[in-house]
Amino acid sequence: MRALITRPREDAEELAQELRRRGLIPVLAPLLTIRNRAGVVPQLDGVQALLLTSANGARALAAATGNRELPVYAVGDATARAASGLGFDAVENAGGNVEDLARLVAENLDPKSGALYHAAGTRLAGDLAGRLREDGFTVLREALYEAKAATELPAPAKEGLAEGSLDLAMFFSPRTAAAFVTLVTEAALASACELVAAYALSPAVRDALSGLPWRAIGIAARPDQESLLAAVDADYSGA
Template sequence: MRALVTRPREDSEGVARALEARGLDVMVEPLLDIEPVPGARVEADGAQGILVTSANGIRALARLHSDRSLPVWAVGDSSAAVSRALGYDRVESAGGDVDTLAGLVARRVDPAGGVLLHAAGSVTAGDLAGLLEAQGYRVRRQVLYRAVTATRLSAELHRALKGGAVDLALFFSPRTAATFVRLVAAAGLESSIARLAAYGLSANVSAQLAPLPWARLRQAAEPTQAALLAALDLDLTRESLS
């Protein structure tokens, strides 16, 4: 059984290992390329902590700013793990999305303590700054990277989809899901999707995937990689028993 992973390559490594541990063959097709913003600078003066809504954000920040002393509040477990690996030792995960991250900050952080530095990309999901500013926080959004969408499916993936050599696909962001749907339609491969199972990290991701005729479309119980893999495990168990 072959699984397609569509995340940026650096983000795909962990989930690829998890899938291989389940006995799956893994094909990585990054539909987003992560690029630094030319001339980006980090303005950390007066910041009391860092907001992380993607692993790419904290990677970009760490490349530009050597100080690891500020606390980090991360949207999920994966971005929290990357933050720790980069040397930040005060890291807390919201285990969800921007809404749960805003809730975590509201419980942990005094608005009077200083500005919150958001290590962001040029396009972000949700309105974290708006949620926090409505509660009296000051958010300094620093655009440090950009995610450039693929313009076509690779020849390898085109052949695999057309030949029925992919069984399931995992999607972690609405933008990646929307890009996949657009590129499949442009390639005229919609009918090839009818034998694939799709697994979306959240309701927003699943909504972007809905236009294609998937054999089944599953959504994680919560927006974490662990929950997404749990949804996959349930289907794998059912298939092994059938």
């Protein structure tokens, strides 16, 4: 059983290892390329905590500053693991989405103790800063990286669809899903998706995939990698 991974290469290998443990063959076809923005230096004076909404943000922040002492509040498991692996000393994990992260921050921090620094990308999913400002926090949001979308379908995806050798495909963001739909349609391979089951991290990702005739679409119970893998397990355990 062959599983298409559309995540950026920096995030794909951990997922590939999880799929191999399940007896599935990962096929890597990144649809986004992550680039850190040159010359951006975080100003952290007066900041009480760092906010991370992606593993890409964790990596970009680690590259931009040597500060590892400020506490980190991470949106979910993969982001928390990335931050810990990069040497940040104190990492709190919201284990969910932006709303969960905002709730965790509001429960544990005092707006009077200093600003919050959000290490973000040039494109945002959700309004973390707006949510926290409603609770009285000052949020300094800075774009430390950008995600460049592929302009054509990566060869592993194109070949897998053309040959009918892909069994499932995994999608983690509406942007990636929408890009896949566009590139597959441009490559005249839409009908090949009738043989493929898609797995979406959230209903928003599922909606972005609706332009293709998938064999089936599974949705994670929660917006994290573990839940998406659980959805795959339910269908392919022992494959």
